[in-house]
Structures are given as structure tokens and as C-alpha cells.
Amino acid sequence: MRSSLTSANREGWAFALPGIVLIFAFIITPFILAFGFSLTNQRLISPNPTRYVGLENYQQMLGLAFVTLDAKQDPNGKVATDPSGHPEFPPLRTITRNADTPQYRGMQEWFRWETGTQAHLVIARDVVFWKALVNTCLFVLIVAPVQAGLALGLALLINQKLRGITLFRTIYFMPVVVSIVVVSLLWRFIYDGHDGLLNNMLAGLSFGHFHPVDWLGNPHTALGSIMVMSIWQAVGFHMVIWLSGLQTISPTLYEAAAIEGSSSWQTFRYVTWPGLRHTAVLVLIVITMQSFALFSQIDVMTKGGPLDSTQTLVFQAVQRGYGLQDIAGGSTISVILFVIVLSISLLQRWLTRER
Amino acid sequence: MAAIRADNHRLRLAVRYLVLILIAAIFIFPLMFMVMSSFKPSDQLLSDTSSLRAFLPVGDLSLHNYMGAFERAPVGLFVVNSIFVTSTTVLLSLLVCSLAGFSFVFLQWRGRDVMLSIVLATLIVPFETIAIPLLLEVSKLPWLGLSGLEWGWLDSYRVQIIPWIADGLTIFLFVQYFKGLPEELIEAARVEGASWLQIYLRVVLPLSGPVIATAAILKFLVMYNQYLWPLIVVQQEQYRPVMVGLQYFFQLSPAWGEIMAYLTLITVPVLAFYLALQRAFIASIATTGVKG
Numbered sequence: 226m227r228s229s230l231t232s233a234n235r236e237g238w239a240f241a242l243p244g245i246v247l248i249f250a251f252i253i254t255p256f257i258l259a260f261g262f263s264l265t266n267q268r269l270i271s272p273n274p275t276r277y278v279g280l281e282n283y284q285q286m287l288g289l290a291f292v293t294l295d296a297k298q299d300p301n302g303k304v305a306t307d308p309s310g311h312p313e314f315p316p317l318r319t320i321t322r323n324a325d326t327p328q329y330r331g332m333q334e335w336f337r338w339e340t341g342t343q344a345h346l347v348i349a350r351d352v353v354f355w356k357a358l359v360n361t362c363l364f365v366l367i368v369a370p371v372q373a374g375l376a377l378g379l380a381l382l383i384n385q386k387l388r389g390i391t392l393f394r395t396i397y398f399m400p401v402v403v404s405i406v407v408v409s410l411l412w413r414f415i416y417d418g419h420d421g422l423l424n425n426m427l428a429g430l431s432f433g434h435f436h437p438v439d440w441l442g443n444p445h446t447a448l449g450s451i452m453v454m455s456i457w458q459a460v461g462f463h464m465v466i467w468l469s470g471l472q473t474i475s476p477t478l479y480e481a482a483a484i485e486g487s488s489s490w491q492t493f494r495y496v497t498w499p500g501l502r503h504t505a506v507l508v509l510i511v512i513t514m515q516s517f518a519l520f521s522q523i524d525v526m527t528k529g530g531p532l533d534s535t536q537t538l539v540f541q542a543v544q545r546g547y548g549l550q551d552i553a554g555g556s557t558i559s560v561i562l563f564v565i566v567l568s569i570s571l572l573q574r575w576l577t578r579e580r
Numbered sequence: 581m582a583a584i585r586a587d588n589h590r591l592r593l594a595v596r597y598l599v600l601i602l603i604a605a606i607f608i609f610p611l612m613f614m615v616m617s618s619f620k621p622s623d624q625l626l627s628d629t630s631s632l633r634a635f636l637p638v639g640d641l642s643l644h645n646y647m648g649a650f651e652r653a654p655v656g657l658f659v660v661n662s663i664f665v666t667s668t669t670v671l672l673s674l675l676v677c678s679l680a681g682f683s684f685v686f687l688q689w690r691g692r693d694v695m696l697s698i699v700l701a702t703l704i705v706p707f708e709t710i711a712i713p714l715l716l717e718v719s720k721l722p723w724l725g726l727s728g729l730e731w732g733w734l735d736s737y738r739v740q741i742i743p744w745i746a747d748g749l750t751i752f753l754f755v756q757y758f759k760g761l762p763e764e765l766i767e768a769a770r771v772e773g774a775s776w777l778q779i780y781l782r783v784v785l786p787l788s789g790p791v792i793a794t795a796a797i798l799k800f801l802v803m804y805n806q807y808l809w810p811l812i813v814v815q816q817e818q819y820r821p822v823m824v825g826l827q828y829f830f831q832l833s834p835a836w837g838e839i840m841a842y843l844t845l846i847t848v849p850v851l852a853f854y855l856a857l858q859r860a861f862i863a864s865i866a867t868t869g870v871k872g
Contacts, residue, residue: 233687253698387593403851420629422613429630466865
């Protein structure tokens with residue numbers, strides 16, 4: 226790169242060595258260890274020696290099957306029904322504890338749907354893992370576009386030439402410097418089912434017509450509530466990244482658009498947006514990576530509950546690796562998480578590549 | 581005609597400001613609620629939530645919650661721990677990463693380009709995916725301390741500091757910045773017989789104010805807000821940082837007044853720091869956006 230400079234092998238290594246050693250010791254080594262541990266039964270503290278188990282952890286984690294149960298029949302061949310006329314199905318253990326179907330041994334129901342006299346069940350070896358995986362993906366799929374979109378909207382607002390605009394920029398960015406742990410505890414009170422700020426505010430605004438909701442205690446609202454709070458905390462971060470992208474667009478392009486008499490939507494569509502391609506890729510990759518790492522909010526607000534509705538991959542990895550001292554299980558989840566994050570960022574790069 | 585246009589213009593301006601102010605309220609109200617509540621007795625704190633009083637310094641204000649928080653937990657110790665761990669890591673990180681960046685940009689050595697690619701590749705590894713194996717690794721590492729050789733880094737300051745000193749992003753920031761410095765300066769110093777260390781100290785560092793500020797702010801935010809890592813490697817109260825100290829306030833019927841006092845106490849210094857240096861804070865986040 227700088228051929229005019231003399232070569233300085235020893236000094237070059239000496240200057241870079243502390244950084245390189247630390248990165249190898251504390252990023253690359255544990256990264257490789259994660260793959261290694263996921264193929265063993267490693268525990269944090271264990272009297273038994275560690276053993277190589279191949280892909281057993283992955284089979285245990287990812288094992289999934291689809292089964293159909295026929296409704297119970299009485300001796301005359303009529304479908305048995307409960308008092309409300311709903312067909313009765315045999316319990317799942319007739320399959321999972323049956324010597325004829327050893328492949329389903331130990332599996333549990335994840336979810337089911339019924340068609341007439343048949344019930345279709347998806348059963349898994351590790352139901353909590355699958356719930357965590359689905360919740361994490363749901364979180365990413367909703368938070369990434371919504372947060373990126375809102376951040377772009379804020380950036381466009383803040384990019385106006387108005388007196389005092391930096392004051393608003395300062396305020397919008399403020400939650401970013403506040404720890405997500407602090408924010409989570411604060412919002413636990415805001416979302417509280419009894420005296421929560423949100424319930425009381427909504428009751429006041431609707432003159433008492435609003436029925437209080439236990440936002441974090443209800444499996445239907447818990448994950449959504451955490452999404453809203455997470456967006457509130459981080460949207461300022463991405464607003465600033467969009468803003469730096471907006472400011473790289475040449476003002477002459479806007480002048481040209483103004484002379485052509487283009488509407489503000491046309492200006493956005495044909496001048497602003499094409500200039501933001503690189504920023505868009507970056508914002509999406511960063512939000513995706515941050516969203517997949519969802520942990521602190523869960524640990525402070527719900528611990529994965531209620532009814533596993535807020536379990537996430539990182540929370541499960543920590544709960545197993547640290548709480549249950551099952552380093553192998555935690556590492557397996559970590560590897561799965563890494564593979565997902567890597568494929569998605571490659572996919573995003575490929576989808577938004579220069580054509 | 582002109583008067584109508586001026587009125588129209590004023591109306592649109594008013595609408596714009598109204599939108600800006602409403603959005604600002606969304607961001608600032610929860611934080612105002614936190615600060616105001618920290619001064620209110622618990623029953624008033626709860627009853628105020630049904631009106632705008634929740635965001636205002638009204639009623640029976642006192643420092644009782646703060647005293648309660650200090651009684652419940654060794655808050656002072658947690659703050660000192662966090663400040664020590666954060667400042668040490670930031671300083672060491674600036675030193676180690678700027679030296680590495682300097683070497684990657686200005687010196688020629690065998691294996692340099694491969695090493696740089698490896699360092700940059702670590703940017704795609706989220707910390708959360710290596711936390712568990714790293715936990716096992718540090719629990720077995722040796723340490724030569726005042727009391728001789730010991731094994732295991734758990735429950736210490738070093739376990740909170742050393743793994744966080746070097747990272748791909750900080751090295752990348754220095755590399756990008758150093759590439760923009762005029763090469764002639766370095767060559768002139770070489771011709772005059774300056775050593776590489778002298779060039780680093782006397783020529784490059786004095787020109788690196790902006791990148792040092794950026795790297796320091798980003799590292800500061802990461803370190804002060806640490807939660808997952810100290811949660812799993814620190815069991816003893818003695819080494820606990822502020823965010824993990826929050827657990828002293830989790831219980832079945834939380835004392836919200838004390839919680840708000842603790843939250844305010846650990847957040848307001850950072851907010852003050854941010855407000856004082858907001859230009860530098862925002863610029864440092866914006867710089868991370870250049871890497872695309």
C-alpha cells in the first residue's frame with residue numbers, strides 16, 4: 226500500500242502484536258471454541274470427563290416431527306366427543322412413549338391444529354429452543370424494517386434547515402446513550418399492569434373507558450411491548466447513520482430537482498433514496514445484528530415469560546450455558562445464532578448489491 | 581397575495597415545529613418521569629401516574645429515595661467499580677488499537693494484510709455468540725498476581741477489562757483515519773531519522789484528536805453499559821458494576837421510588853456528559869456509518 230516506506234518487519238509486528246494477541250485470545254479463540262464445544266458434552270464444572278458427541282446437540286436442539294392423531298372412537302366406531310361436541314383426541318404420550326415409534330421418544334408438543342376428526346401436531350425435542358428461535362426471528366422481522374423506517378423519517382425531519390434543529394436532534398438521540406438495562410427497568414414500570422404509567426395515561430385519555438392491560442404479563446402483548454421499547458431506545462442511533470448518509474448527497478442534485486419542479490415525493494424517490502443505498506444496507510445489517518442479540522430487555526423485564534412468549538436465542542444460550550452450566554448447549558445455540566446472522570447479512574448484501 | 585403567502589408559510593412552519601415537539605416529547609417524557617419520580621414518595625409516585633404531574637417536579641419532593649437506595653445496596657462501590665473498569669479499558673483500548681492501526685497503515689511487515697483481514701472479519705461476530713465459550717475460557721486462564729500464580733479469572737477486574745481492550749471496530753476506525761493523513765509528513769520524519777515510535781508519538785498522535793474522541797466515546801458507552809458479561813463472570817459484590825447492581829432492586833413488590841433514584845443516579849452523569857459533548861457523540865456514531 227505504501228511501497229515508498231521501508232519495510233520494518235520486526236517493528237511492524239511489535240506495534241500490532243498486543244492488539245492481535247488480544248483479538249485472537251478473546252474473540253477468535255472463543256469463536257472456534259463455540260464450534261468445538263457444540264460437538265461435546267462440555268459443562269462449566271463437571272466431575273465427568275468431556276466427551277465428543279458429534280452432532281447430538283444439534284439433533285437434540287433442532288429435532289422436529291409432524292404427526293397426526295385420529296380422534297378417539299367409541300366401541301361402535303363413533304367419534305368420541307367431549308360435552309361441547311368437540312372430538313376427543315388421545316394424549317400425545319400414546320406416540321412419544323410407544324415402543325413402536327421410538328423416533329418420537331421424549332418429544333413434546335409445540336403447537337397443533339385440528340381438521341374434523343384429525344389433529345395435526347408439530348412436536349419438537351426442544352420446544353423452548355424453537356419458541357426462542359421463532360420469537361427472535363419475529364422480533365427481527367418486525368423491528369428491523371419499522372426501526373429503519375422510523376429512523377429514516379426522523380433523519381429527514383432533522384435534515385430540514387430550521388432554527389434550533391440541533392436541539393431536536395440532541396433530544397431524539399438521548400435514549401441511545403442510556404443503558405438498555407436502565408431503559409428496561411424504567412419501562413417495566415411504564416408497562417406495569419396495576420399502577421403503570423401507560424395504563425393510567427390511556428385511562429386518562431379515554432376518560433376511563435380503557436381497560437388496563439398487564440403489558441408484560443400477557444403472552445399476547447409481552448413481545449410487542451418489548452419491541453416498542455427497543456425501537457424507542459435505539460431509533461436515534463440509526464437516525465444519525467441515515468443523517469450522515471443524507472449529508473453525502475450533493476446539494477446540486479436537489480437544486481436540479483427543484484428547477485425541474487419535482488414534488489417532494491419525487492425528490493425523495495429519485496434523488497434522496499438512490500443516494501442512500503449504501504446507508505440502507507448498513508442500517509439493516511446493524512439493526513439485524515443488534516436485534517438477534519436481544520438479551521438485556523428479556524433478562525430485566527420478563528425472563529422469557531409469560532408462557533415462553535418472550536424467550537430468545539441469546540437468553541436461552543445464557544440460561545443454559547451459565548444458569549444450567551451447560552456450556553455445550555449454550556455454545557450450540559450460539560453457533561446456530563451465528564450462522565443465522567451471517568447468512569442474513571450476506572443475503573442483505575446480495576439483495577442490495579450494485580447491479 | 582403576499583400576505584396570504586406569508587401566513588401560509590408561517591402556518592407550515594408552526595406545523596413543522598409542532599411535529600418536532602410532539603416527537604421530542606415521546607423521547608424525553610420517560611426520562612423526565614424517571615428523574616422526577618426519584619424525588620417523590622412511593623404513594624405519590626403511583627398516584628401521579630394518572631396525570632401530567634408524573635412528569636413535573638410537584639408535591640412532596642425529597643432525597644429519601646436516594647438514601648433508601650444507598651441503604652439497600654453498596655451503590656458507591658458499584659459506581660467506583662464501573663468508573664474504574666470503564667476508564668481503564670478505554671485508555672488501554674486507545675493505546676493498543678491506535679498502535680495496531682498505525683502498524684497496519686504505515687509499516688510494511690510480513691503477514692500484515694492477512695492479519696488486517698482477520699481483524700476486520702471479527703466485526704461480523706456478535707459478542708453474544710461468543711459469551712458462553714469465553715466464560716469457560718476465562719474460568720481456566722492463569723494469572724500471575726501479587727499472591728503468585730493463580731488459575732481462573734472469574735470475580736476480578738481483569739476479567740471485565742482485558743477481553744474488551746482490542747476490538748475490530750476500534751482498530752478499523754484508527755486504520756481509516758490514519759489512511760487519510762498526509763504521507764509526506766511520515767516520510768519527512770523518516771528522512772530526518774525519527775524512529776517509528778517517535779513518529780507515532782510526535783507526528784501521528786497529535787493529529788489524531790477526532791478519531792481518539794470517536795473511539796473513546798464508543799468504548800465508553802459499551803463499557804459503562806456492560807450487563808451480560810459482568811452478569812456471568814462476576815459473582816462477588818466487590819467487583820460488581822452499576823448495571824448488574826440493579827439486581828438488588830428486583831423483587832416481588834419493587835420499591836419504585838428507590839429504583840428511580842438508582843436509575844437516575846447512574847444515568848444522569850452519562851446524560852450530562854452527552855449533553856456537554858453532544859456534537860462529538862453524534863459524530864462518533866455517524867463515523868461508524870462510513871464503514872458500509
